[in-house]
Amino acid sequence: MIWNKSKECMSRDEMAALQGKRLHKLVELVYHNVPFYREKMQALDLAPEDINSIEDIVKLPFTTKQDLRDNYPVGLQAANQSEIVRVHASSGTTGNPTIVGYTRRDLEIWKECSARAFTSYGVTRDDIFSVGYGYGLFTGGLGAHYGVEYVGATVIPTSTGNTDKHLRLLRDLKITGIACTPSYALYLAEAMERNGMTRNDIALRVGAFGAEPWTENMRAEIEERLGLQAYNLYGLSEIIGPGVSYECECKHGSHISEDHFYPEIIDPETLQPQPCGTTGELVFTTLTKTGMPLLRYRTKDLTSLICEPCACGRTNVRMTRIIGRSDDMLIIRGINVFPSQVESVILEMPEFEPAYMLVVDRINSLDTLQVQVEVRKDYFSDELGAMLQLRKRLADKLKSVLSISADVRLMEPNSIPRSEGKSVRVIDKRQLK
Ligand code: ADP
Ligand code: ZN
Numbered sequence: 001m002i003w004n005k006s007k008e009c010m011s012r013d014e015m016a017a018l019q020g021k022r023l024h025k026l027v028e029l030v031y032h033n034v035p036f037y038r039e040k041m042q043a044l045d046l047a048p049e050d051i052n053s054i055e056d057i058v059k060l061p062f063t064t065k066q067d068l069r070d071n072y073p074v075g076l077q078a079a080n081q082s083e084i085v086r087v088h089a090s091s092g093t094t095g096n097p098t099i100v101g102y103t104r105r106d107l108e109i110w111k112e113c114s115a116r117a118f119t120s121y122g123v124t125r126d127d128i129f130s131v132g133y134g135y136g137l138f139t140g141g142l143g144a145h146y147g148v149e150y151v152g153a154t155v156i157p158t159s160t161g162n163t164d165k166h167l168r169l170l171r172d173l174k175i176t177g178i179a180c181t182p183s184y185a186l187y188l189a190e191a192m193e194r195n196g197m198t199r200n201d202i203a204l205r206v207g208a209f210g211a212e213p214w215t216e217n218m219r220a221e222i223e224e225r226l227g228l229q230a231y232n233l234y235g236l237s238e239i240i241g242p243g244v245s246y247e248c249e250c251k252h253g254s255h256i257s258e259d260h261f262y263p264e265i266i267d268p269e270t271l272q273p274q275p276c277g278t279t280g281e282l283v284f285t286t287l288t289k290t291g292m293p294l295l296r297y298r299t300k301d302l303t304s305l306i307c308e309p310c311a312c313g314r315t316n317v318r319m320t321r322i323i324g325r326s327d328d329m330l331i332i333r334g335i336n337v338f339p340s341q342v343e344s345v346i347l348e349m350p351e352f353e354p355a356y357m358l359v360v361d362r363i364n365s366l367d368t369l370q371v372q373v374e375v376r377k378d379y380f381s382d383e384l385g386a387m388l389q390l391r392k393r394l395a396d397k398l399k400s401v402l403s404i405s406a407d408v409r410l411m412e413p414n415s416i417p418r419s420e421g422k423s424v425r426v427i428d429k430r431q432l433k
Contacts, residue, residue, distance in 0.1 A: 023285065027041075083103045083290075088142075117147060129155055130177070134160045147243060163191045179207070182218050199227035207226065234322070252306075255316040259316075264282075276305045277306070333366070345394070352376060352394075360429065
């Protein structure tokens with residue numbers, strides 16, 4: 001199902017024309033209302049008249065998270081405070097949080113994009129949908145909430161934090177859809193099994209998962225354990241929140257609402273735009289937002305674009321799974337390591353729970369990587385030989401994927417702390433040294 005055929009199935013020429021027109025209006029808006037952008041453009045000897053087509057976007061300056069921090073709290077806002085009807089904030093692990101103000105029009109755009117996503121997962125007014133993202137400053141809860149409601153399904157604003165109640169609601173209300181982080185979906189599955197429930201006790205058929213990177217292996221695991229179809233939902237608060245892109249029934253890349261958010265892929269070192277199919281840093285320009293519109297915002301998310309048409313009928317460009325962030329990439333003994341690589345190795349082996357922790361340290365000037373991972377109950381054994389062999393098999397696989405050796409620690413089931421929001425999977429002790 002397609003929520004807005006006229007915007008999701010446009011011809012590429014029409015889309016480019018629309019994007020060009022919107023980009024020109026956006027540049028006029030920020031030039032006149034945001035001193036930060038006016039100064040940046042003047043420094044590049046650019047005026048709004050110089051931006052007339054979407055191809056002209058490459059002339060414009062980039063915006064970074066640091067720019068948002070430097071202009072904390074609302075220096076990049078283009079609208080007057082009286083026009084701002086909602087504020088969200090991105091958690092930000094270091095420094096100032098990022099404050100994002102939304103105008104009424106921004107909220108309409110967000111709701112529209114979120115509804116496109118849920119419709120594409122097959123959600124209809126007949127569904128009963130639990131939103132298990134956090135409600136509050138984080139955009140996940142309210143972003144999904146308004147989209148599901150707009151589609152006409154029944155929304156249950158469960159939020160995070162009360163797993164037992166969540167399970168009870170799933171069972172008693174015969175909830176058919178759920179939105180949460182993929183790690184929380186697995187946590188729910190575990191809790192369900194602990195409480196003696198099976199997937200046959202619940203009625204879930206569709207799930208919208210995002211807010212953190214996940215893998216195809218995790219998808220298979222969530223689908224199997226919860227008995228549903230699992231789809232990706234991507235977004236970030238700086239751009240709008242969940243709904244920036246979403247998978248369709250093909251589960252092959254997430255369609256970007258590019259009539260609102262223009263995507264580019266750049267090389268994070270040279271900042272040069274990259275062609276479709278090349279992995280690099282994802283950059284978005286908010287073509288229609290009026291609260292805090294951004295020019296060429298560097299997300300730090302690493303992905304690639306798929307520009308071929310999709311079998312679902314949508315013409316909007318797709319992005320592949322996020323393989324990491326150009327800033328959370330670990331450099332261990334000079335080698336780039338993404339936590340998602342470790343995860344995919346662990347999930348390929350049936351002996352392990354999808355619960356792991358990477359501990360990076362520096363001992364005698366040498367970087368060390370320890371991978372702690374939980375062994376499933378059925379595979380956990382007192383027999384030392386069996387455990388040593390399992391440990392070696394994982395270490396060998398990790399070595400071949402990462403090109404560095406890891407010290408593997410096998411852990412008992414349920415010994416690694418679970419989080420109900422985004423999981424913390426890396427402890428980098430080197431930063432403290
Ligand atoms: P916060 O900064 O408070 O954690 P944000 O909404 O700003 O919240 O986080 C956005 C980031 O979360 C994205 O830039 C991306 O790194 C990650 N993210 C969101 N959705 C997905 C997804 N579906 N797959 C992978 N990563 C995601
Ligand atoms: Zn599609």
